[in-house]
Amino acid sequence: MIDLTYRNLESYNQAKEKAKNNPEAFWSEIAANFHWHKKWDTVLEYNFHKPEVKWFIGGQLNITENCLDRHLETQPDQTAILFEPNNPSEAAQHISYKDLHSRVCRVANMLKANGAKKGDRICIYMPMVPELAIAVLACARIGAIHSVVFAGFSAAALAARINDASCSMLLTADGGYRGDKVTPLKDIADEALKKCPTVNCSIVLKRTGQAISWNTKDVWWHEAIEKADDHCPAEIMDSEDPLFILYTSGSTGKPKGMVHTCGGYMVYTAYSFQNVFQYNKGDIYWCTADIGWITGHSYIVYGPLAVGATTLMFEGVPSYPDFDRFWEVCAKHKVNQFYTAPTAIRALEKHPVALVNKHDLSSLKVLGSVGEPINAEAWHWYDDHVGKNKCPIVDTWWQTETGGILITSLAGVTPQKPTYATLPMPGVQAVLLDNDGNELSGEQEGILAIKHPWPSIARTIWGDHERYKNVYFSAYPGYYFPGDGALRDTEGNYRITGRVDDVVIVSGHNLGTAPIENALDEHENIVESAVVGFPHDIKGNALHAFVIPREPVADNETLIAELRTLVANTIGPIAKPDRIQVVSGLPKTRSGKIMRRILRKLAAGEYDQLGDVSTLLNPEVVEEIKRNS
């Protein structure tokens, strides 16, 4: 295992100082802990106005040599991936670094034998089984750019992502288990591939054994792998070569394919993983996210493996077979660091605490939270009942775009404060801005922005650098603008207050309202729609859709049911609005812009906080919406 960790406040403070005074020397020293085929010539070149960011320029490496080969000398038998299946009666798998290395090499050879090469985009649409992590690493091994699409997305969403990146190959499975449900992944993929002319091969893993249809481009994984041997030299990559694309929703219809590159991403995910969770050799670390999201990329796969950790991968859901599954798995595998989302905590908090107490959680040392602000009640429940008040809680703020955790405490090293993500990591220069882009000092509330690049910042949006510039670098020139608001206390601790744009975080998933509106508008009887978030006690936020029908319908319920299905089919079940309200109009300004601020207040039932509605073009619709809520 490599060790990049600050074990006390003093060394953390020294690091912060150093990173502030000389970021390049600071990151260069950290990067020197990794295996490079060629050392970089220049640590950093950047210009936030252009925008352009490059780290470790001229350096050559392969991230999988750092995640796998390097550990073979020191800890070949250490468990790399500990797999816990959906069904508790199926045996867990302990995959050692040696085995993982050999399985990744075989899959890499299988990809090559089926035509994949460096720079190709490969879409991965798979359940949470070890082969998913192996597929990701196999792409990285041969320098192909992986684009993992969460296995809960619909055929239309999958097709849009495959086409955006012109993927030449798809890796999928017959089906996937999630709780008592089976997702027909192959059927969904078949539907998607009808619209994806660039895909010339689809490799199918057998997981559930369900009946599927078979097409000319399909190849069975278990057949193709038979011919593949386990020797596969790593492709040598430039530091700034793309490692992967991962889509995140934005405030316009099209998802944004965030591009992460090899060198900086490796350095930052490994460094942040070890420091935030204070990982020690032999610890069992469990992040409950899905590899379909950035949390899974950075903190199930790359960060933990780069330092030689044991990372637990869970196929199931927290409620199956019962609401104590998380605690049962923690006890069974003696988990030391447990990283989950506030939405899961809030869902589990609703069930009797006896479900927690019946399991021996004494192995736990660190708890983590990610994805949205954690409210005080959930924070204390987590602290009292799961951590028994002896485990530090790291509330980690970051994004798909940031690649790694930017604001957090370091477990047991820096002070925690309930509901606060606390302090920026060493090397991360966070600031608060007012609406005009002036930096605020001291205790304030404002717009969160970052002043200087860190190694794992996304470098562009695939195929649309202009949009990258517009979304992240134009609102406040000279800064990276994440889209969140924040409060800062006198000690400099940050509390994230939520999105300041049209993105809603539902159960920890970042959903753009625009794509959902586009889906609703596809319905033949919908002329216009507006979707906003409202506070929800389990999901954090839920969606409220206001829809205007072309013709009034006798039966709103049927229309609403059709709209829910439409959203599920276009984007995925997670995007289905909790509430759909049929209205005759939407509150608009005189220039025709929908007043989302008013819709948000209406959806939240905060009728006394609507402000002045008399300037609206159509104030009467506000009354109508109130009456019919």
Ligand code: WT7
């Ligand atoms: C948005 C990014 C980071 C991986 C999971 C989500 C919100 C994330 C926190 C936190 C408050 C948080 C922000 C951010 N968010 N972590 N600890 N406290 N808010 O990644 O889908 O790219 O979403 O999630 O609003 O901008 P994502």
